[in-house]
Amino acid sequence: MNFLKILDELKKKYTSLILYCLLDRVPIVVKGDDPFDIDDVLIELSNIVDFRKEFVFNVDFVSNREYENLIYNENIDYNSQRIFVRCPQNVTLLALKKINSFRGWLIGFSTSMIKEDLNLVETQLSKRLKKFLIITLNRNHISIKLEGFDLKEIDLSLENTILRKISEDTEKSIARMKRVVLEKIKNSTVEKSLIRTLLDFSVEKEELKKNIFKKELRNFHSGSKRAFFILSRLNLLSKFETTTTIGSKTLLETIDYEDASIERIISFIKDEWNEDFSNLIENAKKASIGDKIQSLWG
Secondary structure: OOHHHHHHHOOHHHHHHHHHHHHOOOOEEEEEOOHHHHHHHHHHHHHHOOOOEEEEEOOOEOOHHHHHHHHHHHHHOOOOOOEEEEEOHHHHHHHHHHOOOOOOOEEEEEOOOOHHHHHHHHHHHHHHOOOEEEEEEEOOEEEEEEEOOOHHHOOOHHHHHHHHHHHHHHHHHHHHHHHHHHHHHOOOOOOHHHHHHHOOOHHHHHHHHHHHHHHHHHHHHHHHHHHHHHHHHHHHHOOOOOOOOEEHHHHHHHHOOOOOOHHHHHHHHHHHHOOOOHHHEEOOOOOOOHHHHHHHHO
8 A cells, every 4th residue: 555645635734744743642543444455555644753662562572571671771861772562463452451651652453353353452442542643544545533532623734834845845856857768758759659759757756755844844854853962951950050041042942953843843852852942932022042052052
């Protein structure tokens, strides 16, 4: 199943929601009647967030203690890759029996399993996951449902910007590739059927889209990590000084990333590194400490 191609057919809001959940480590549940399609989608979702380290349940770890050790190591080492877990559809029932927390997990289950097990999986997921996204795979169709969220409270501006840039950059790249080929054949006697073949970049377009997708997410992650490093130092300074706030405009200019609001970056930092720096941010119109930032980098 070409999941990225199907994403193109979804309403923009739903694609943005998937992206939002991937970034903010909201559990994503993929269900359907074809086990192979489910596992393919889980793998494609995991490939998108390649700035994190993937662990596969029942392959890389099998017990809750092992999982808690992974979380512990993440919490004590800010420089380590954040983790996420992919849970193939054939071991989800086992995971629900053994694991206590599913933050950031990608979980699959097949609706073709025996009815008793299916009821158990659905009941336990609803009981154990307070907030999660369900992707239901039907034949040539995907439906999306968000559980535990008020959609009106979710700001998808960043995700919409990323999707727009992916579309624009992909089309620009394909246009340049076609232009080069056309320049070489415009005065040739090549048959029209061959010209159509030469100008068919559909396969390359999918690969380009994947690469640009990953690049845009890495850019956001890198910008947020730079903000994290700065705010960590300001947080340390706050223990010695009365005021160590920074204007949002100053911070965005310093990290050289302006596709996301400061509120979105702060929210991401809280989910990614478990640190809340919202008390250090002031409105750009208020006094900031840009000079301190310069000295910190210097």
